[in-house]
Structures are given as C-alpha cells and as structure tokens.
Amino acid sequence: MDNQINILIVEDHLSYAQGMQFLLQQNPKINEVNIAIDRNEALAKLEKNAVQIVLLDLQFDTTEYDGFTIAKKIKQLYPEIKIMVLTQHARKGHHRRLFDECAVNAYLDKKLGIEETYLAIDEVLKGNTYIDKSIQQILDIEEFMKISSREREVLEELCEGQIQKQIADTLSISPKTVEVHVRNLFKKFRVKNSTELIARYIVYRNANRDTNTEMRLPFKK
Amino acid sequence: MDNQINILIVEDHLSYAQGMQFLLQQNPKINEVNIAIDRNEALAKLEKNAVQIVLLDLQFDTTEYDGFTIAKKIKQLYPEIKIMVLTQHARKGHHRRLFDECAVNAYLDKKLGIEETYLAIDEVLKGNTYIDKSIQQILDIEEFMKISSREREVLEELCEGQIQKQIADTLSISPKTVEVHVRNLFKKFRVKNSTELIARYIVYRNANRDTNTEMRLPFKK
C-alpha cells in the first residue's frame, strides 16, 4: 500500500517535468510518475490512471487557463486527490486563492530540494497541508506588513496579558469585535491559538524593528 | 483626602533618608514625611503618627533585626499600612520573602528617580503592588535561569500552539500536570495568562540566546 503512490505532474515545461519525474522515481514509496503538459492531457490521464497526488504548476504559457482553474476542476472531479502546487514566485494572493477557493494541499517553491518534496508528500497523504519554509517566510512577512492598526493594537494588548474583554474596554469596542480581530490574526499568521499567535508576533516584531531600538536587558547570558 | 498622605522613612543612613524626605515633600499630595533610624524609633513613631506609607530600607547595620523583621512587625500591628521596600541590590530570594512572608506592597531600587517613586506611591495606595522595572528585569532573568527542564518543554510546546492536552500527550503526563507547570510559570514570570507568558518568554529567549544563532528572516524592513 505504501509503495503504491502514483503521481501526475502537470507542467508545460517538459524538461522541468522530466527532471522532477526522474527524481520522484528514485523514491521506493513512489510507484508511477506521469506527466501532462496541458489541461486536457491532465484530465485525460486522471481518467485512465488512479493517482493520489497531482503536482501542479501555477504558471502556464496559455491564457486559456492557469493552475487555479485546473486545481478547481481536479478537486471537483476527484476530491480525494491531493494537489501540490509548485510555484516560482510565491504570492500571498495566490496562497489565499489556492487554499480557500481551490482547496489545494501543499504550496511549494520550485527550488525546493527533493527531500523536502518527499516530506511534503508524506504530509499531504496524512491529510495535512504543507507549505515550505521559504514560501512561508515570504507569506508571513507580506502578511505581517499589512496588519491593520487595530490588529496591531489588539496584539500589543494581548502581549500585556489583557483578556479580550479588557482590550474591548481600552479600545472602546465590543468584546465580539476584539474576538474577530484575534480570529483574523489567526488566519493571517496561520496559527491555531493565541499563544502561538503571540509567539510568532514577538519574533517578527523583534526581527523587523528598527536597529536603533535599545535593548533593555542589563546583561547577556 | 488626597494630600493627606503621611509617610515614614525607616532607614539608618540618615543622609539618604533626609534626601528622600526633601524630595517627597516637594509633592503636594504628600502631607508629612518622618524619619526613623531604627526599629524602635519606627514603632514609636507609628504609634504617635497616623501614616499610610512606610518606606523601608532592607539593610541595617545592626544584626539584631533587618528590614524583613521590621516589615513583618509593622504589618502585624498595622495591616492597613503600605510598606514600600528600598534596596541597593535586588535579590529574588528577598523578593519572595518580602511578598510571601511580609506582604509588602512595593519593591524599589534605591537608585530610582523620584517621579517613579511617586508613581509607585499612587499604585500602592490604589491597593496594587509595585516593582520597579530595573528590579523586575533582574528578578525575571534570575527566574528565567532556573526554569526547570519540564517547564521549558511546556513553554516550547505552547509557542507551537499546542494546547495543554496535546502537550500532556507528547510529554506523556496528565493534562492536570501541564496545567500546574503553566501556573507555576505564571508565578515565576509574574504574568496573568498564557499569552503574556509567551510574550515574555520569547523576548527573554531571544535576548539570552547565543550570538551564533542564525537569523532566519530573509530581509529586514
């Protein structure tokens, strides 16, 4: 069962697809790797062959369709197939469309090493989503840069240990609104709860703050 | 009512006490400032004069008593009097004894500016406790250095957004035990909840980590 993984690469740059095909075939867990260079070939091959994973490029030379429409079509026809999107340039707008509209399972940079691709395959087969670290960083920072002022206020209050009700009082808004801000921040930072949110916020706040910020601690370890 | 504040300074270094007396008298809210240079004089003056605040030095030249015993005696006789402890060298052991055994209301560094002393007076009169920032930092770091390994594991899991039940699973202990660790960490860091705990933990973890730690972010703002 474990070495029965069949993969379809959907990618109009044949040489890249063949290189990836070769690399994937080195993994004993992977049974068969096919290539489709356009939308129609992809749908035709999905009809004939049972595959568990589609590796999908986002950019196609044609203007007829793109990775998004292909992803949606495949998910509509075969909801159980895991779609792993490859991209040259990660964009947060793409990311949002991919996961919200197209329900893809992974978002990977084309420069990714093969080992991490294997890891990503394992994760999506387990039912998890996977975003590789370099993409994650770009997305994080793009998102971080556009935290609204209200959201930043909420974050700073959370760091002080204020509970939602208290934050609502100091900002003179409803506790329910504070809750919405917190929930939107969960999405932006892609975290599960407040503690993880604050952990990530502090790290990025420290990393991105101006260099003239004084260090308040009297000594270093 | 507001400018009826009477203060007793208990301090065996007269010149320091007199300087403090002068400074405090500049504040229109403060009515009278007296000085006692030893334990007996302090108790005698408390009997005669109604004071709301005692400014107490921790170190005395005699070995008969110290600031701790005086604080306990005063709180025993006049529980409503707020005791603000002054120290030259903050120690976490002192801090713990002061707040747990002696129930003092503030812990201040002698080097503190007068404005922050006024602020501390306001806070203790409101019923809050006050610890000045420089002392707080020393205490924080002393505490940070002696987080138990179990506590550190819990902290790291919290940063990853794991909930107490999940942490219990990964550490193979009861969720109730995880809860205890978290509550002990609240005390050590003197925070109100998990979000504030993580905010402080990350700041100190970053401040105290080795300099050869690579910065993972690709660019700075």
Added chain:
DNA sequence: AATTCAATACGGGTTTTCCCTTAATTTTTG
C-alpha cells in the same frame, strides 16, 4: 534526618477562548 522543591496527579468550578454564522458601516483601492 529533616526540609525543601520539582514533578506528578485529581476534583470541581468559573472564566475565557474559540468556532460558526450573519451583517452593517466605513475606508481603501483599483
């Protein structure tokens, strides 16, 4: 030997967070 402290665990109750939904108003942006 005695004390302290870290780590373990349980019970019971209150508070807060978190999730799902819907929706109006304002601001920003293309």
Added chain:
DNA sequence: CAAAAATTAAGGGAAAACCCGTATTGAATT
C-alpha cells in the same frame, strides 16, 4: 465609481484555560 478590505457587532455553543484546593513521590539541599 465599484469592488475589496477593514472595522464594527451579535448569538450560541463547545472547548480550553484558569483558579482553588489537596496529595504523593523522589531528588536535592541543609
């Protein structure tokens, strides 16, 4: 100007956190 975000708000319910105890064990310290 129209579309897209941001900000505002609400209700209901499940899950998690938090607070108050008590208690046992083993290891370290005095």
